[in-house]
Amino acid sequence: MKVNILVVEDEHDQRELICDILTASGFQVMSADCVEQAILYIKSNKFDVVFSDWKLGELSGLDLLNYVRRNQAELGFVIATAYGTINHAVEALQQGADDYLPKPFKRQELLITIDKALKANQLRGQNKALSAQLGEQKQLVGLVGKAPCMQKVYQRIGKVSATNATVLILGESGTGKELAARALHDNSNRAHEKFVAINCGAIAESIAEAELFGAEKGAYTGANSSKIGRFESANHGTIFLDEIGELSPSLQSHLLRFLQESTITRLGSNDEIKLDIRVIAATHRDLPEEVAQGRFREDLFYRLNVVPIKMPALRERQEDIAILTDHFIQLHAKQYQSEAKKLTPECYRLLLDYHWPGNVRELSNRIERYILLDDEEELTQNMEMNFTGSPNSTDFPRFKMPADGFNWEQFERYCLSQALEFNQGNRTKAAKYLNLPYKAFLYRLEKFKISHS
Ligand SMILES: Nc1ncnc2c1ncn2[C@@H]1O[C@H](COP(=O)(O)OP(=O)(O)OP(=O)(O)O)[C@@H](O)[C@H]1O
Ligand SMILES: [Mg+2]
Structure with a gap:
């Protein structure tokens, strides 16, 4: 079945161009030149994705987005921004x-975002179908985020x-592993029973067995x-x-024994x-x-790994950062009874x-500090140090920093332009080349006002 896309753009040539690209890629496309017309189409057709310009006469793509989220929440939605x-x-x-999608965009970028x-x-x-099957629409307690990788997590849970x-x-x-565990429990038929969390790294070896499996009187001093x-x-x-x-x-x-047999024996007992x-x-x-x-038993690993759930890193779901930020601003402002400042x-x-x-924990902590101290700098402190681990000179053998210092921003600008040059202006490839997420790369291009034609 063909995928249906609604393109909303008030400028005639742009609209034609986008429709042509999408049609040539095998999509079924309709187009509208204003929010009102788009809403009429959405009411009477079944679309999969809406691609809307930001500025649309008196109204904006945001008005359309609000309509869609209230009325057809599942619809995919992309906004083109200037x-x-x-x-x-x-x-x-x-x-x-x-x-x-920041304008101007290339064909490939349009297709990726669609x-x-x-x-x-x-x-x-x-x-939605799954929740209907389960009979009731249960919220996955506490987990915020709507990126596709999180949707997969919700689905598994x-x-x-x-x-x-x-x-x-x-x-x-x-990344929310404990929250996910609680969601699993809260959505199960054991929800009214106990959820017992044990931090395996925090129990002293000497008392661990008794602590976990119990002990009979006199089993140890x-x-x-x-x-x-x-x-x-x-x-x-x-x-x-x-x-x-x-x-x-x-x-x-x-x-391992417990997982195989569902039984335990208290220390000092044979029962x-x-x-x-x-x-x-x-x-x-x-x-x-x-x-x-050789540090973890293979047989235990297989017993545990019946259903794996991988919680995505925050950097892999950049589209959730703004939502999580607002969530934590509300949360911490309420906690400290202070103003939820934008x-x-x-x-x-x-x-x-x-x-x-x-x-997510780091984001939550930073925002908590921001709310407490009412200072944006507390929130963004040390964020420029974008290295994982500590890079040393052997990672960059050909790169020597000049003894008398240099202009970092100029250098970054140079690297970004070079990366584009190397990749014939292909932004997707240039981002890969710099080992940057695509969006992070675009931000930097915007920051330095670099364009490449
Ligand atoms: N998707 C999310 N939505 C809202 N809050 C989240 C989300 N993910 C994590 N958090 C919050 O971030 C903090 C860390 O989450 P959690 O303790 O579940 O992470 P974890 O993966 O168990 O971390 P660690 O490995 O460090 O124990 C908690 O305060 C949790 O409420
Ligand atoms: Mg944890």
């Missing part, structure tokens, strides 16, 4: 656009929450009475084994106790690598451009 109007892009993403909106549209459609399948949640620090372990206390509920990569070899074998527990584990470590290095466009630009090594 060159150098980054605050428009931010606003569009905040209001729920799937992507934006493809992204289409994916988002399809996932929203599937998620939706599919497996009602089952007892063991889930392994992977992802960098601060000081055990004056029998003790119920964390597993037993989670019976009928969910146990969340956080930082599973830190589990000691002896506890790894205990856990097996049968338990009914759903296990969710999480780690920021590369577990297959830990297995390869950020300046310059500040948003820095947030979008940053590589977020600490992911």
Whole structure:
């Protein structure tokens, strides 16, 4: 079936051009020259994606976006913004656009962004069907974000929450692994039972076994009475084994036994106790690598990895940064009973451009500091240091910094232009060449007002 796209653009030549490109790429295209006409078309046709210009006479693409989000929330939506109007892009993403495209754009860039909106549209459609299947429209508690990669996460959570399948949640620090675990529990039929979270990296080895599996009176010095372990206390509920990569070899074998047989034995006892527990584990470590290095049991890894869920890094879902920012401003302002002050466009630009090594947690912390101290600089401090790890001179053998200093901005401008030159003006390739996300690259081009024809 053909994909249907509505192009909304008031300028005749532009509109024709965009329609021609899309039609030539196999899309079914309709076009409108104003918001009112677009709304009429949307009411009477079934579209997959709307591609709208920002400026449309009296009204704007944002008005159309608002209409769409209220009336046909699944529809994919892309806004084209004028060159150098980054605050428009931010606003569009905040209001729920799937992507934006700074003008002038190339054919390939148009197609990439349409493809992204289409994916988002399809996932929203599937998620809606899934929620309907589950009978009730449950919010995935706490998880904010609508990027396609997050939609996939919601979908997985939706599919497996009602089952007892063991889930392994992977992802960098601060990506929301614990929130996802709670969402799994809250959407399951164990929701009214206990959710017991255990940080495997934080229990002392000497007491770990008794702590987790319990102990009989007299099992060790000081055990004056029998003790119920964390597993037993989670019976009928969910146990969340956080930082599973830190589990000691002896506890790894205990856990393996539990996963195989659903039984535990208290320390100092021979009796097996049968338990009914759903296990969710999480780690920021590369577990297959830990297995390869002999630090993690392979058989345990397979037992845990029944359903893997990968939480995307924040830098992989740049379109969610503005929404998350506003979410945390509201949240922390409420927490401290202070004013939810809007950020300046310059500040948003820095947030979008940053590589977020600490992911959502870092964003939340920075905004908390901003709300407390009422100072944007607290929010953007040290954001310019865009290196992961500490680069040393062997990474850049041919690059020597001049002894008497140099103009960084001029240098950055030079690198950006060179990258474009090397790649015949192809911005997608130039961004790859610099190892930058495409959007981050565009921001920099805009910042330095670089264009390439
Ligand atoms: N998608 C999201 N929407 C809203 N808040 C989020 C989201 N992801 C994470 N957070 C918030 O960010 C913080 C970190 O999340 P969480 O503790 O779940 O991360 P984590 O992956 O378990 O991190 P770590 O590996 O460091 O333990 C929490 O305050 C959480 O509420
Ligand atoms: Mg965690």
